[in-house]
Amino acid sequence: MIELTDAVIDPARLIAAVAGPDCGALALFLGTVRDSHEGRKVLRLSYEAYRPMALNKLQEIQIEIAQQWPGTRVALVHRLGTLGLGEISVGIAAASPHRDAAFAACRHAIEQIKAVVPIWKKEFWADGTQWVGQPESKTS
Amino acid sequence: MIELTDAVIDPARLIAAVAGPDCGALALFLGTVRDSHEGRKVLRLSYEAYRPMALNKLQEIQIEIAQQWPGTRVALVHRLGTLGLGEISVGIAAASPHRDAAFAACRHAIEQIKAVVPIWKKEFWADGTQWVGQPESKTS
Amino acid sequence: MPMNRLRIKFFAAVRERLGVEEMALEVAPGTTAALLLERLRGEYPQAAPLLATVRVAANQEFVEDAHVLGDGDEVAIIPPISGG
Amino acid sequence: MPMNRLRIKFFAAVRERLGVEEMALEVAPGTTAALLLERLRGEYPQAAPLLATVRVAANQEFVEDAHVLGDGDEVAIIPPISGG
Numbered sequence: 001m002i003e004l005t006d007a008v009i010d011p012a013r014l015i016a017a018v019a020g021p022d023c024g025a026l027a028l029f030l031g032t033v034r035d036s037h038e039g040r041k042v043l044r045l046s047y048e049a050y051r052p053m054a055l056n057k058l059q060e061i062q063i064e065i066a067q068q069w070p071g072t073r074v075a076l077v078h079r080l081g082t083l084g085l086g087e088i089s090v091g092i093a094a095a096s097p098h099r100d101a102a103f104a105a106c107r108h109a110i111e112q113i114k115a116v117v118p119i120w121k122k123e124f125w126a127d128g129t130q131w132v133g134q135p136e137s138k139t140s
Numbered sequence: 141m142i143e144l145t146d147a148v149i150d151p152a153r154l155i156a157a158v159a160g161p162d163c164g165a166l167a168l169f170l171g172t173v174r175d176s177h178e179g180r181k182v183l184r185l186s187y188e189a190y191r192p193m194a195l196n197k198l199q200e201i202q203i204e205i206a207q208q209w210p211g212t213r214v215a216l217v218h219r220l221g222t223l224g225l226g227e228i229s230v231g232i233a234a235a236s237p238h239r240d241a242a243f244a245a246c247r248h249a250i251e252q253i254k255a256v257v258p259i260w261k262k263e264f265w266a267d268g269t270q271w272v273g274q275p276e277s278k279t280s
Numbered sequence: 281m282p283m284n285r286l287r288i289k290f291f292a293a294v295r296e297r298l299g300v301e302e303m304a305l306e307v308a309p310g311t312t313a314a315l316l317l318e319r320l321r322g323e324y325p326q327a328a329p330l331l332a333t334v335r336v337a338a339n340q341e342f343v344e345d346a347h348v349l350g351d352g353d354e355v356a357i358i359p360p361i362s363g364g
Numbered sequence: 365m366p367m368n369r370l371r372i373k374f375f376a377a378v379r380e381r382l383g384v385e386e387m388a389l390e391v392a393p394g395t396t397a398a399l400l401l402e403r404l405r406g407e408y409p410q411a412a413p414l415l416a417t418v419r420v421a422a423n424q425e426f427v428e429d430a431h432v433l434g435d436g437d438e439v440a441i442i443p444p445i446s447g448g
Contacts, residue, residue, distance in 0.1 A: 012152060015151055015170070019170075019226065021174065021225040021226040023172060023174060024171065025170070026169070027246075028166075028169075029165070029166070029167055029168075030155070030159075030168070031448050032161075032164055034162065035161040047447065049447070050373065050375055050440050050442070053421060053425075078447060078448075089447075090448050097174065099169070099171070103169070103243070103246075103247055106167075113448050114446075115445070116426075116445070117445065118375065118442050119445060119447025120377075120445065120446050120447065121447065121448075131446070133445070134376075134377045134417070171364050187363065188292055189363070190289065192340055193337060194363075218363060229364065254362075256342075258337070258358050259362070259363025259364075260292035260359060260361065260362050261362040261363065271293035271296075273362045274292075274330065274359065
């Protein structure tokens with residue numbers, strides 16, 4: 001399961017996509033919208049993607065994990081558009097026969113998503129906005 | 141949230157118990173009943189606990205995690221009784237401002253549960269049973 | 281000499297082998313966890329190999345071999361844990 | 365000399381600064397990713413600081429500075445990624 005979605009992410013769907021009686025361990029990671037970042041109060045976030053390349057990169061991560069941890073299945077879903085506080089921006093589920101692989105694959109997936117998948121996050125504050133990772137900010 | 145339960149574990153309840161807008165990361169671990177163990181085909185499992193001590197130990201783990209990773213909340217639930225293939229035996233959710241702490245706390249919790257919480261697992265095969273970790277096995 | 285009364289709880293493989301979940305036992309004052317296990321191995325030889333692999337908890341805390349059990353203690357015989 | 369036609373896509377801070385999501389551009393054969401960025405920085409000085417932090421993707425794969433862009437390529441200007 002690989003998805004870029006404008007809809008709310010349901011962890012149960014991620015779990016169902018990878019679970020199975022051949023696996024004894026399932027690790028799930030959820031990134032959620034936090035109310036503060038580097039000392040500033042965050043009101044909401046907006047995510048934008050280069051969709052076809054982002055989907056390709058997510059699929060590469062999925063294939064890479066299946067090769068590095070045989071028997072491990074992952075589901076990778078990233079939300080796009082505007083998100084309120086507490087909402088899930090990214091969801092990763094990894095099921096494996098054993099827990100070492102489930103944890104390692106889940107961790108690897110989120111690190112790779114943050115490194116190579118073309119998705120961008122914009123923070124909205126009471127007095128401005130900022131594309132995270134860019135030096136500039138502006139008052140809206 | 142600390143529970144020993146005879147009912148099906150719902151991951152959504154675990155997530156809801158720890159999630160919040162002060163957290164940007166949530167790690168969940170599910171132990172599930174696998175259809176094989178050390179080469180033998182498993183039909184079902186049964187879990188037994190020394191309940192009051194197991195609850196105490198789970199609470200100690202929860203407190204220890206709050207101290208070691210400030211701002212991190214964990215929910216710890218273990219199923220007891222008979223479980224079929226694919227069912228969830230243990231569920232851990234850890235929410236934290238940042239993902240390093242969420243992953244570390246979640247991993248720590250499952251390792252500690254396996255080390256110090258008095259719970260025992262019995263495997264049922266087609267031709268016998270075994271308390272896991274005991275040398276003996278017997279044909280039922 | 282007045283004896284100490286213990287409540288002993290058994291679990292998992294040991295419980296099944298002994299066929300009992302709980303028993304009351306009178307022991308001499310000064311009896312340690314190690315001495316209790318020695319006595320149980322002697323009285324229940326069919327469970328002796330299993331009892332060689334256990335830990336002892338007193339009042340819901342793991343105790344060392346040399347721990348002296350007190351009157352009224354709830355003592356649990358803890359086989360190798362296998363939760364998760 | 366026939367020129368190569370590129371389709372250039374912009375995202376996030378760069379897209380907002382330029383006010384454009386996509387443009388068609390004709391470049392001389394042999395134009396590399398680095399040369400394209402240099403040209404964009406020259407033509408859009410208001411976005412030059414942002415364009416100093418980007419990577420280039422051609423046909424949905426990241427490419428090196430020295431990568432030569434081909435006729436018909438879909439070129440994406442990728443600001444620092446911040447998904448997750």
